[in-house]
Amino acid sequence: MDLLKLNTNRVWRTYLGGKKLDLFLSNTDTVxxxxPEEWIGSVVKAINPDYKDNEGLSTIDLKDGTKTTLLDLIKLNPKEMLGESHVNKYGCDTGVLIKILDAAERLSIQVHPDKEKAKSLFNSSFGKTEAWHILEGRNIDGERPHIYLGFKEGITRELWKDKFHKQDINGMLDLMHKIYVKPGETYLIEGGMPHAIGTGCFIIEIQEPTDYTVRVERSTINGYNIPDNLCHQGLGFEHMFDCFSYAGYTEDEILARWKLKSHCSSSEQCLISYDDTKCFAMDKIIVNKNCKIRDTDNFSVLLVLKGKGTLICNNDEMVIEKGDKIFIPSYVKDIECVSDDKTEIIRCFPPKDK
Known part of the structure; x- marks a missing residue:
């Protein structure tokens, strides 16, 4: 099997959502x-209050009928699966995690550590810089899809802590920029930047491969009480504030720096480049009849957004359709996609290894 189709991998989260994700994955129950999240190409276990063995890890059905995790498959042949230069730098870790998520309510105000804080606070080589590519949206209770991104000018650690201890949620939101989003837009959220996905956002998220999320709300909008450990991630309520960057910006500065501009080249549109961040990259491939998937030295992960077609390489052939997720090992080259219909594919790449 050169082309590895990934199984559905839904993950529990504190917030409610997933109806549009059900529709995307062609499920009959849409609720x-x-x-609300589908984790793709994941070698990361989810951090949840009720621990479930291997929750979050992507799985694959092999041709002999057995099921294995992607992580176990990588461990068998890491250099063939991930690429020699990638393994030399990151070992058996893919260095990236892709998600599709659909928010029916605003997510908790949160932050993720950058690499430096992740190393000092969590003893992790990876932080959780991430990016959001907006697929669709839905209006909920009269509110258009939106995000909260970055502090406004005048923020201080003492002011932020005071709002937290008072649980002044509206006060915290007022200290951040509320940005209405549209399909096709892409936003980079670097480690240390406060943020929250708002109601109605249906997005692809690509990120560093950790689940470190510091939350400053003690309960979600739907009334779920967030356990202390899910707020501070084991750091304690004082040290969790070390994860935030307290730089303030105007909205124009936020949009100029972290709303990314795409670049087109033939059938491929670069949504996130290594010039934007060294943590990952993302392309959009549009197939009208056929196109060659460009070769790289490392692995990649495909997500079929619409249409159907066939992926063809030397030793394998796979029919693909909307909602399919495919892991392409590094040794697989010369892939062609053939489609009778217009097919759109998102292709995700690991961190830059050189």
């Missing part, structure tokens, strides 16, 4: 639940 908002606590499983």
């Amino acid at each position: 908002d639940t606590h499983y």
Whole structure:
């Protein structure tokens, strides 16, 4: 098997959503639940209050009928699966995690550590810089899809802590920029930047491969009480404030720096480049009849957004359709995609290894 189709991998989260994700994955039951996220190409275990063995890890059905995790498959042949230069730098870790998520309510105000803080606070080589590519949106209770991104000018650690201890949620939101979003836009959220995905956002998220999320709300909008450990991630309520960067910006500065501009080249549109961040990259491939998937030295992960077609390489052939997720090992080259219909594919790449 050169082309590895990944199984559905829904993950529990504190917030409600997932109805549009159900529709995207062609599920018959379309309802908002606590499983609003699909994790793709994941070698990361989810950090949840009720621990479930291997929750979050992507799985693959092999041709002999057995099921294995992507992580176990990588461990068998890491250099073939991930690429020699990648393994030399990152070992068996893919260095990236892709998600599709659908928010029926605003997520908790949160922050993730950058690499430096992740190393000092969590003894991790990876932080959680991430990016959001907006797929669609829905109006909920009269509110258009939006995000909260970055502090306004005048923020201080003491002011932020005071709002937290008072649980002044509106006060915290007022200290951040509320940005209405549209399909096709892409935003980079670097480690240390406060943020929250707002109601109605259906997005692809690509990130460093950790689940370190510091939350400053003690309960979600739907009334779920967030356990202390899910707020401070084991750091304690004092040290969790070390994860925030307290730089303030105007909205124009936020949009100029972290709303990314795409670049087109033939059938491929670069949504996130290594010039934007060294942590990952993302392309959009549009197939009208056929196109060659460009070769790289490392692995990649495909997500079919719309249409259907066939992926063809030397030793394998796979029919693909909307909602399919495919892991392409580094040794697989010369892939062609053939489609009778217009097919759109998101292709995600690992961190830059050189």
